[in-house]
């Protein structure tokens with residue numbers, strides 16, 4: 001038999017707008033939290049761990065359900081004692097690629113972000129770090145942390161590190177657009193028109209590159225939430241929000257930081273109007289939506305973890 | 320090379336009490352709901368589906384978490400709008416083996432049982448079957464039901480059938496006791512003493528056989544819940560409850576139908592006192608608990624399902 005010829009790398013389609021391309025497969029990893037298989041596994045367990053919450057009712061996955069695009073599709077998530085916060089839960093999918101976490105960017109990294117929800121009174125509502133660590137200790141996490149981080153390593157910082165490491169695996173490659181951009185598959189004519197339209201209209205000045213966000217904070221004159229200003233207190237930061245990626249956006253309704261817009265169609269029109277002072281025709285809107293739908297990638301496959309638990313008694317939950 | 324000798328079947332240990340043995344590997348399946356791989360897969364998706372609940376917050380897995388022994392370790396589960404019911408959530412693990420479902424046996428089969436929670440006002444709180452079916456339709460379940468049940472098959476009965484088929488796969492073999500009973504591994508001396516003690520004291524008159532339940536309803540003179548009488552209205556059924564299996568019991572604290580007893584140790588003492596008028600010594604209690612711990616089996620491994628969802632808009636949730 002003759003030796004198999006190496007497959008020629010397929011050519012990207014000629015009409016691919018500049019900058020667009022397939023989702024990167026490597027995520028940035030901070031030097032002080034290298035990825036290891038065991039750390040990712042521990043992070044996964046913690047991601048599904050209701051013991052991070054005071055009531056025992058909420059895990060990260062409650063609001064960022066990996067079965068539904070890393071969101072809960074609520075306007076405002078249901079949290080401790082059925083409270084709801086004031087911001088829509090963004091997806092955790094591909095969050096390792098964002099320049100900063102939260103709509104207002106107040107957490108620089110996933111490690112910082114993961115320390116928030118367990119103590120947030122309208123989310124998981126644990127009293128303090130000590131309480132969370134005590135519950136994890138009672139559950140039997142000691143040996144699991146030791147295996148990953150060494151002796152006496154069950155602490156809040158390492159919890160956040162492990163969760164962040166897991167989140168860095170939640171990337172969604174091989175969206176129809178990605179296969180198209182690699183010359184491996186086609187997308188619909190409507191989607192191709194949409195792909196050109198977003199360039200023509202100017203969307204890609206903010207939603208640029210393979211991530212479909214330039215990862216900057218931009219003025220969005222909508223609603224009463226002050227965005228970055230609510231963190232910095234500075235007037236120049238008023239109504240600045242991180243440009244949301246379009247990756248998996250067809251799965252993450254409702255839209256915007258207040259979840260106030262129910263459909264992707266309407267979100268596209270609002271964006272065109274507020275950001276670019278443009279009224280899109282129905283046809284152009286539909287084409288753009290078709291294009292955005294091609295950005296839904298392969299969702300992460302995870303084996304549902306068996307959580308460590310004490311034998312013969314329950315962890316203590318409270319309201 | 321000589322042909323490999325077949326491994327001799329290991330002999331069960333000589334001290335194994337009569338009737339005790341490893342968990343059966345085959346579950347009873349009703350003639351009108353045969354197991355198929357695709358049905359089980361659909362059932363798994365539905366088991367993790369928050370769209371069975373009105374608020375979008377609860378799936379079966381919320382209260383019967385497969386990561387924590389098929390329970391939530393709450394006294395009374397948190398349900399719609401943070402309501403709590405009056406009964407402790409039993410495990411779904413091995414439930415295919417029980418003679419009837421619920422503490423009072425009011426659902427003859429898993430198929431009947433699964434129709435309850437979506438409409439229970441303190442659990443998932445959907446208004447009626449039509450509402451649940453409409454939400455599943457909008458989510459995109461049509462083709463999934465069609466593949467399993469044929470054309471136009473998305474209905475409430477088939478939903479229950481699929482969930483029941485999935486539940487029939489949630490069995491937990493190879494507990495330390497099972498390996499011991501098969502002569503494959505040892506258990507501690509304390510556990511062996513406990514194993515003899517439960518026979519001597521009389522526990523196994525009810526908790527008998529490989530399931531550690533004779534699957535009958537027995538008087539339990541404890542608490543104010545009337546058990547089977549609350550269903551039948553008959554005085555002779557007062558305080559009758561299904562004998563709970565000991566399988567995985569170390570994971571299912573708190574104990575009894577009202578979750579009123581926090582530890583397995585205390586549950587064992589209460590049982591001895593109420594059911595057998597016996598005060599167990601501390602040593603005997605500890606030995607029995609050690610034995611019960613050997614009944615924790617291998618927990619089911621499931622791949623977390625990606626749920627069908629509409630593109631560009633959310634399902635409608637409400638309070």
Ligand code: HEC
Pocket residue numbers: 047052058059060061062063064077078079080085087088089090091092095098100101102103104110113114117118122123124163
């Ligand atoms: C009760 C709901 C709830 C729970 C539980 C919850 N989150 Fe969130 N999450 C949110 C909301 C709401 C936001 C947006 C808040 C904001 O921007 O001010 C958010 C933001 C995030 C972000 C930022 C994403 C982005 O694009 O900026 C990440 C990452 C994240 N959460 C991960 C987690 C992790 C990890 C956990 C568990 C430790 C968790 N969340 C628990 C509701 C929740």
Ligand code: HEC
Pocket residue numbers: 103198201202203204205206207217218219220241242243244245249252254255256257258264267268271272275276288
């Ligand atoms: C000047 C910058 C800018 C331009 C131009 C822009 N966007 Fe945005 N886009 C943003 C920002 C910032 C957000 C986050 C808004 C928020 O806080 O809810 C966003 C959010 C979105 C969302 C919602 C994402 C979500 O998950 O809620 C969609 C959809 C969207 N943009 C599409 C478009 C389209 C289509 C265009 C062109 C017609 C466009 N954008 C032009 C900055 C921009």
Ligand code: HEC
Pocket residue numbers: 366371377378379380381382383396397398399404406407408409410411414417419420421422423429432433436437441442443482
């Ligand atoms: C909000 C909590 C909650 C939700 C959601 C819930 N359950 Fe339950 N489940 C319970 C409680 C409490 C009981 C015991 C009720 C009783 O005996 O009266 C129970 C009983 C059961 C039983 C009987 C087990 C036995 O040993 O008798 C099964 C099986 C079961 N549930 C499966 C399911 C399935 C399948 C779903 C989803 C369709 C579901 N549950 C949703 C709380 C819940």
Ligand code: HEC
Pocket residue numbers: 422517520521522523524525526536537538539560561562563564568571573574575576577583586587590591594595607
């Ligand atoms: C006459 C019948 C009978 C005898 C004898 C009996 N039990 Fe039980 N057992 C039951 C019933 C019925 C239940 C369910 C009680 C309820 O409704 O909470 C139960 C429940 C239990 C539970 C709690 C299971 C759970 O998930 O909450 C444990 C543990 C237990 N029995 C252990 C024992 C031990 C140990 C003995 C002997 C010392 C014993 N039982 C003797 C009938 C019996």
Ligand SMILES: [Ca+2]
Pocket residue numbers: 071088089090252253254255256259
């Ligand atoms: Ca959203």
Ligand SMILES: [Ca+2]
Pocket residue numbers: 390407408409571572573574575578
């Ligand atoms: Ca229990």
